[in-house]
Amino acid sequence: MTQTELKTSFAEIMQSYIDALDRYSDEQFMAKPDEAEWSLGQMYQHLYEANTYFFLANVKRCLEKRKGQRGGEMTAAGANVYEHNSFPPIKIKRPAAPNAPEPIAQDRQIYKALYAQTLSDGLAWAEALAQDDGNYKTEHFRFGWLNGAEWLQGLEIHARHHLRQRQERETWLGIG
Template identity: 45%
Template sequence: MSPTEVYPNLETIVNQYINSLDDYSDEHFFFKTNDETWSLGQMYEHLTVSSQFFFLANCVRCLEKRKGQLGGEKTHFGEQQFKYGGFPPVKLKIPDAIRGPEPVAKTREEYKSILAKILVDSQNLIEAVSNDDGSYKALQVAMGWLDAKEWYYLHEMHYRHHLRQKTELENQVIS
């Protein structure tokens, strides 16, 4: 999918996350059922940090032809991801070898502005990513070598994937 096709769905999904922030109390936003499960706030932190420093950053790296390489192939998992247009409908666990520290959530108000900025940054990349020839790629550990368009699409897939987790976490704090 082209960035012009991806962006409207990304905008709709990110706006769902923004609008939901008003539905949570601070207690709900930071609530954890156990040490293995994130709070809603931690999930928001993961989404926003991933957007800024991973997905969008790798789009820019590909456009600037830095910290990657010319060419490269996707892994089997990467091929499947793009063939089906999304993550598999299962819980995924980040391998210990590449997992960072547990996310530390900010306030709900901060996420409203961070997510709005992510939408602006995503919109500002549409033209450049659309015009990219796809020859320069950056490595995604599980999926292989991705070009700017693929990183852009993966960004939207990532937000969509976490909608399931969002619903699950919301149900835990409501019950």
């Protein structure tokens, strides 16, 4: 995937999440199929936190050349994801952390602003990455050492992966 294709896909996906917020009532946004699964609101919160505090934070670290190193390799799992530009089409549980709380959904209108900011920040970092040599990397807990462009691609892959979950919830809610 070229940087131009990545930016275009990232922008389209993030805008789709923003636009979808108008399709849900507050009740639909908070509804859960069962206790083991997330509501749309929880999924939105998870994506916001992952996008901001994980993916984009690591793009910034790579560009600032801090909390990482020059060089480093991806793991086999990372190489597989990036080679296919996709997570496997299976449900993935987020890594367990001691006493990790479930995401707490906020009002739908808040996500419009948060996701618009993520979109703006992601596109700005993508522009900065055009000047980056890609040698400085930070470590992903499962995929190994990633440079800034790979972190941004990971954000796009992760957001695209959750489109399946969004579709499942919309189908369950009877939203066409």
